[in-house]
Amino acid sequence: MPTAIIADDERMMRDQLRSRLEQVWPELEILAEAKNGEEAIHMVATHQPDLIFLDIRMPVKTGLEAAKEIGNQAHVVFITAYDQYAIEAFDQGAVDYVLKPADVERLGRTVARLKARLSVASSPTDMSAMLSQLAKQMGIAAKPSYLQWIQASIGQELRLIPVEEILFFQSDEKYTRVQTASYEALIRKPVRDLCEELDPALFWQIHRSTLVNAKAIAGVVRDMRGRHLVQIKGLTEKLEVSRSFVHLFKQM
Structure with a gap:
């Protein structure tokens, strides 16, 4: 055998x-x-x-x-x-x-x-x-190994999601929301851990609880309170940029 x-x-x-x-x-x-x-x-x-x-x-x-x-x-x-x-x-x-x-x-x-x-x-x-x-x-020796897939729950189903399909991650006290163009899923891994495992050239941290796919960013606007908000392609939802990460969008 x-x-x-x-x-x-x-x-x-x-x-x-x-x-x-x-x-x-x-x-x-x-x-x-x-x-x-x-x-x-x-x-x-x-x-x-x-x-x-x-x-x-x-x-x-x-x-x-x-x-x-x-x-x-x-x-x-x-x-x-x-x-x-x-x-x-x-x-x-x-x-x-x-x-x-x-x-x-x-x-x-x-x-x-x-x-x-x-x-x-x-x-x-x-x-x-x-x-x-x-x-x-x-370039294997020069590049770290980043996550290519995320295992996430959608109801009772466990799904394997390619990271390039993910628009953003957003954490609360218990779960992290995984948002794609067509559905939302949940994982237990916090954003602070994802920051170490995802390619920083692809996923930008814009808030202590939010990571966004740079390729999914449609633009950045400011609201009446002076907050910077990231617009995501294909979604009406906007994501707040904390003051610590506003520098990422100075040239946009």
Whole structure:
């Protein structure tokens, strides 16, 4: 029975990949799950799996850094979002990858290739040169790993929301509101924690309780009381800018 480890810093993505693998490769045994590159390295050494599904962008150590240390201990299957450089590099080499969120049909094709490799007992690919070049192209070493998805509740449903679709976050004492163009959801993570996990070039803090997607800002107006209010594209609602963050809009 083939064995594997899944490494991704987002729990819902790990759960989704595990579920999809159960559909397309029911005989595959998932030995463990890791939430960062350091854990992935340790788990490969401990469990000695045939395969590791390794997310490229993870905290502590990236998937590329982890793959270098894992070396030929296991066949590496990278998990990646739609990244031009990654897909081009993988298509040109002998390295397998899964695009996320995992699609059953695409994952089935990857599984077919992996089964073929395992059936001939081939050694894991030496990826040292490719990993170095890929890290340079993607700027992995220079860029921190930011959240790409938010897990949020909508009634009784738990939904996975791409961060680029989120217009703003707004916290109260208990929950944080997640607003998209078409619906509203709730999470328990406060804005102060989101500030550390989201790309500051994309999400601007305009109030101690509010983060706004810079691409969703239609403009800034001042009301009769002299307050600065951010207008959000597609919404009539306006968000107050506290005095500490007014400087963000001096040139607008």
